[in-house]
Amino acid sequence: MCELKPFFPNKTAEKLYEYAKVEVKKEKGKTEFVKDCDDKDLINELLNPLGAYPHAFVLGCVMDRQTKAENAWQVPWIVFKALGRFDIDYLAISIDEIHKIFKEQVKHRFKDIMADLFCCAVKRIQRDYDGDASRIWNDKPSSGLLIYRFLQFKGVGIKIATMATNILMRRFGVELRDRRSIDVSPDVHTVRVFQRLGLTSFDKDNEIKAREGTMYMARAINPEYPGIFDYPCWFVGSHFCDAQGPKCKKEDGQCPFFNFCPSKIEN
Numbered sequence: 292m293c294e295l296k297p298f299f300p301n302k303t304a305e306k307l308y309e310y311a312k313v314e315v316k317k318e319k320g321k322t323e324f325v326k327d328c329d330d331k332d333l334i335n336e337l338l339n340p341l342g343a344y345p346h347a348f349v350l351g352c353v354m355d356r357q358t359k360a361e362n363a364w365q366v367p368w369i370v371f372k373a374l375g376r377f378d379i380d381y382l383a384i385s386i387d388e389i390h391k392i393f394k395e396q397v398k399h400r401f402k403d404i405m406a407d408l409f410c411c412a413v414k415r416i417q418r419d420y421d422g423d424a425s426r427i428w429n430d431k432p433s434s435g436l437l438i439y440r441f442l443q444f445k446g447v448g449i450k451i452a453t454m455a456t457n458i459l460m461r462r463f464g465v466e467l468r469d470r471r472s473i474d475v476s477p478d479v480h481t482v483r484v485f486q487r488l489g490l491t492s493f494d495k496d497n498e499i500k501a502r503e504g505t506m507y508m509a510r511a512i513n514p515e516y517p518g519i520f521d522y523p524c525w526f527v528g529s530h531f532c533d534a535q536g537p538k539c540k541k542e543d544g545q546c547p548f549f550n551f552c553p554s555k556i557e558n
Contacts, residue, residue, distance in 0.1 A: 340465075358399050
């Protein structure tokens with residue numbers, strides 16, 4: 292099979308690719324899902340997909356919508372503490388208790404909906420994977436198949452399914468047959484960064500076109516693994532390149548794209 296080589300429409304794309312390659316290596320073994328709470332070490336240990344409760348990672352992914360990521364990733368821990376145990380069979384027979392826990396303890400705008408999604412995910416893991424969530428990814432699937440498996444969970448869309456696949460591969464070294472289906476997640480931060488880097492055009496009147504343009508440019512630059520740009524562009528977009536304008540230099544640091552970004556400004 293012919294190897295697909297990166298395509299660089301300009302020097303900026305080449306520099307972004309080189310930076311992203313270095314960042315992928317740094318991410319290996321990085322297990323922090325939450326940072327700003329007292330129980331963060333215990334929560335991160337619970338959410339480790341290679342740990343004792345791989346379904347905790349899946350349930351955290353299912354929760355990651357319509358709320359802050361920190362709140363979403365804490366949900367499995369909240370349920371664990373309230374129930375006193377977290378094995379999948381016990382979760383499956385604790386539906387009423389789980390709904391009560393969501394109502395009283397979980398921070399989310401749509402508590403009833405999220406409780407239902409949580410319980411549906413538990414049932415799918417129990418039914419389709421014999422209670423072992425690691426079977427979702429431990430047979431060295433293709434990236435497309437793994438994303439498809441996550442999409443089968445109620446409430447999970449392409450963004451979460453791709454994110455989950457990317458985390459498993461990048462942070463935890465889960466083996467996949469390929470990485471071609473792992474796209475960049477075209478959220479507002481990543482779209483904005485691609486535009487300010489000059490890789491895609493500004494299209495304020497068509498958000499869908501702007502998102503799709505980001506995905507396809509990432510595929511064009513690195514067809515073997517478009518998602519390589521996901522975390523670094525999200526980080527820059529959420530920390531330095533906000534909607535009000537670039538903040539290339541701040542008191543707590545300089546944008547990592549400063550040396551090659553055509554939109555850079557001296558703050």
